[in-house]
Amino acid sequence: MIRLEELTKRFQQVIAVNDVSLKVAAGEIYGFLGPNGAGKTTTIKMLAGIMRPTSGRILIDGLDLEKHPIEVKQRVGFIPDRPFLYEKLTGLEFMSFMANLYGLNGKGRDKRIQQFLELFELAEWGRELVGSYSHGMKQRLIMSAALLHEPRVFVVDEPLVGLDPKGARLIKRIFSKLKDSSLTVFMSTHTLEIAEELCDRIGIIHKGKLIAEGSYAELQQMAGQEDPRLESIFLHLTGAEAFSTEEIGFIREQN
Amino acid sequence: MKVLTLLAPRLWALRNGFVFGGRRSLTKTGSLFIMAVGFWVVIYAIFYRVLSYFQAVEDFGDLLAYKLLSMVFLTFFGLLIFSNVLVALNTFFLSQDLGTIHATPVSIGELFTARFLETLLESSWMVxxxxVPVLTAYGLVYEASALYYLGLVSVMIPYLILAAAVGIMLTMLFVQIFPAQRTRDILLLLSILVTILLFFLFRFTRPERLVDPNAFSNVITYFRALSTPASPYLPSSWACEAVWPLLKSSTTSSSFYQGFLWMTAMASVVVSAFVAFLIYPEGWSKSQETRRLVVGRFISEGQRPRKGHRSQILALMGKDLKFFFRDNTQWSQLLLIFALIVLYLYNYSVLPLEMARMPTFYLQNLIAFLNVGLAGFVLASIGVRFVFTAxxxxxxxxxxxxxxxxxxxRLLWSKFFFYLVPLLVLGLILTIASNELLHVDPLMRWLAPLTIFAMVFGVTALGIGMGAAFPNFKAENLTQVATGFGGLLYMILAMGFIALVIVLEAGPIYTLFMAQVHHHALSHLQWLYIGGSFLLAVLVNAAAIWLPMRYGIRKLAAYEQ
Structure with missing residues (x-):
């Protein structure tokens, strides 16, 4: 469903994404992990059609994003890491606007909007301006808008940022549901727990390069770590082992 | 020490703008500097000319210069108070870094001092x-000594401090009554209404009658009114009284008023600090409360489902319309535009054409033709504020x-049509109504609205295209976008475009008009010239639509956040 071929993004002297190639099958949840500044958000932005790659190709549902941007975007639901929305629209208006933008029409449209607002517990806020929403509410509103047009591919940058435990649980349940309905999910996250729990396969990007890829079990094998937790595997593969107690001892020394 | 730390981020940001901004930033700064110098020179030249003229007027000259100085100081004080209130709202209540700063062990006194200095600098530089050019013109015309310039520094410092202290105190009191966000909206609306009122008051007094010798008796009465002193309680009067003697190389009364200004300024700082200690923490806490705003059903009704491309374009336009009327900084400017139309048309209604030496019919049509350019200029000015920032x-x-x-x-064309319609209506109102007031010839009656009709397409396309080529998605407000480098470039291009169309049409219109006046037929060559010129004007209009839109589409498609 998703295919990245030798994807590279260069910002003047800096190579943010370096020759990344990967495939995500239909109905698969793919976790994209990496330390800060590794190139996750740049890759996600290219995948969402917000940024153009310097070289390489992105194919979604067999269509080249560069050649068929509109058709590809019609198939994608995108959630950025920061929920910037139209603050002067109400939640309901925003959903309606997004429905029209994605050409969603027909009888069931309004009902579907209402269902999503209810699912994400936003129905009673539907007639209030988005500007008065909390961070978590905005995040939930974006998520409902991104699912509205029944995308085949869901591209998510940090799905749990700013969500309370209830919101986070809801998102996890929705992801599981999406998996059942054979929707392909490509998500970047720092929450290793969600990657461990939900992802069929995980890719680890470091300094712009895809350094490891596979199922949780395959990554465990690759890392050869005694500790089977994803956190330990991740730290080992990215060469960022946790600091020892001696190394962080200086924090309290001044006092 | 913490005060310096609190001020440092602004200074570093300024420095980093130069260091990391690269060539584009340098070009921008250079252009703004050149504009500022140009502006400075124009202001200086106007005041130098006016003051030299006043000096030549016996008896009244000095009185006029003194009154002008007092008006200058009064205007500055009003502007300073207003700008300080707006800046203080930001620095003390709305600035994004305040949340972080309030969580650090910074005392109210330290924060107040740092933000006071920031407000003072940010709101005073414009004044x-x-x-500087106004006061320099005074110094040079009156051949003042170095003492005058030193005295100016000594007057301006406490004057600016005093205005900042008063502005900050007013802000703190406002925020006690309204939430910070509402205060900004209310002030904005008030400022617009006051500006409109002042405009009307000034215009409807018809100051042009002062130069009419038939109304000379009124002028004498006017001068009598001038010789009455301004209010002694206003700091602007103290500043004027401190500066005026220095122009005449006398220091006695100046020192008194300078001392008075310094003492009041220092006292106002102490009082404003005291007010801050008393009410700022509570005001800050209030400004954090979010306002729940429920939008009624009549406007929150979702857009109806529509098919295909129309669905997207209507969705975009619907969103823009809601945005416009829900943003107080946007819709409130309609009031200004309305006032502008009234004044614009009023000016034509009181135009003393009968007093001119040229034949009235000739003048009427000449003015009607030049009116096309003026209306174009008005549309471009509105365009830079609304269309360019779209x-x-x-x-x-x-x-x-x-x-x-x-x-x-599709995005750009939807924005284009969204702004085209209101600009067309405005352009046509300005030309058709002023033509009616001027009683112009049938030729001009058709040609002026047709030219404006065509021009509005170009002005709108230039706004959308240039706005897309020079977007600023990170600006805190749209005025900042309009006054930026792209906005300046848009204005230059729009003015060039309007001038070019006017120049291309001037010759053929003159030929047609003269043939009509002298009742003679046009030769084939003249028809060819007229046709060619109009065709060129049409081509220029087409280029003004096509080129900027294409450029904007290309640049925005390549834009990466």
Whole structure:
């Protein structure tokens, strides 16, 4: 469903994404992990059609994003890491606007909007301006808008940022549901727990390069770590082992 | 020490703008500097000319210069108070870094001092920019000594401090009554209404009658009114009384008023600090409370489902319309535009054409033709504020457009048509109504609205295209976008375009008009010239639509956040 071929993004002297190639099958949840500044958000932005790659190709549902941007975007639901929305629209208006933008029409449209607002517990806020929403509410509103047009591919940058435990649980349940309905999910996250729990396969990007890829079990094998937790595997593969107690001892020394 | 630390981020940001800004930033700064110098020179030249003229007027000359100085100081004080209130709202209540700063062990006193200095600098530089050429012109016309310039520094410092202290105190009191966000909106609306009122008051007094010798008896009465002193309680009067003797190389009364200004300024700082200690923490806490705003059903009704491309374009236009009327900084400017139309048309209704030496019918049509250019200029000025900023207005939410199945071409054309209609209505009102008031010839009656009709397409396309080529999605407000480098470039291009169309039409219109007046037929060559010129004007209009739109689409499609 998703295919990245030798994807590279260069910002003047800096190579943010370096020759990344990967495939995500239909109905698969793919976790994209990496330390800060590794190139996750740049890759996600290219995948969402917000940024153009310097070289390489992105194919979604067999269509080249560069050649068929509109058709590809019609198939994608995108959630950025920061929920910037139209603050002067109400939640309901925003959903309606997004429905029209994605050409969603027909009888069931309004009902579907209402269902999503209810699912994400936003129905009673539907007639209030988005500007008065909390961070978590905005995040939930974006998520409902991104699912509205029944995308085949869901591209998510940090799905749990700013969500309370209830919101986070809801998102996890929705992801599981999406998996059942054979929707392909490509998500970047720092929450290793969600990657461990939900992802069929995980890719680890470091300094712009895809350094490891596979199922949780395959990554465990690759890392050869005694500790089977994803956190330990991740730290080992990215060469960022946790600091020892001696190394962080200086924090309290001044006092 | 902490005060310096608190001020450092602003200074570093300024420095980093130069260091990391690269060539584009240098070009921008250079252009702004050249503009500022140009502006400075124009202000200086006007005041130098006016003051030299006053000096030549016996008896009244000095009185006029003194009155003008007092008006200058009074205007500065009003502007300073207003600008200090707006800046203080930001620095003390709305600035994004305040949340972090309030969580650190910084005392109210330290924060107040740092923010006071920041407010003072941010709100005073504009008045200084206006003031320096004006006061230099005074110094040079009156051949003042170095003492005058030293005295000016000694007067301006406490004057600016005093205005800042008063502005900050007013802000703190306002925030006690209204939430910070509402205060800004209310002040904005009030400022617009006061500006309109002042405009009307000034215009409807018809100051042009002062130069009419038939109304000379009124002028004498006017001068009598001038010789009455200004209010002794106003700091602007003290500043004027401190500066005026220095122009005449006398220091006695100046020192008294300078001392008075310094003492009042220092006292106002102490009082404003005291007010801050008393009410600022509570005001800050209040400004954090979010306002719940429920939008009624009549406007929150979702857009109806529509098919295909129309659905997207209508969705975009509907969103822009809601944005416009829900943003107080946007819709309130309609009031200004309305006032502008009234004044514009009023000016034509009181035009003393009968007093001119040229034949009235000739003058009527000449003015009607020049009116096309003037209306074009008005449209371009409105265009830079609304049309040019249309793309940047998407702000941080622009990712929605980028990730949606929507071409940049469609986005830009939807914005184009959204702004085209109101600009067309405005342009046609300005030309048709002023033509009616001027009683112009049938030829001009048709030609002027037709030219404006065509021009509005170009002015709108230039705004959308240039706005897309120079977007600023990170600007805190759209005025910042309009006054930026792209806005300046848009104005230059729009003015060039309007001038070119006017020049291309001037010759043929003159030929047609003269043939009509002298009742003679046009030769084939003249028809060819007229046809060619109009064709060129049409081509220029077409280029003004096509080229900027194409450029904007190309640049915005390549834009990466």
């Amino acid at each position: 200084l920019l206006f003031g 793309i940047s207005g998407e702000g941080f939410s622009f990712w929605i457009m980028q990730s949606a199945p929507l071409t940049i071409r």
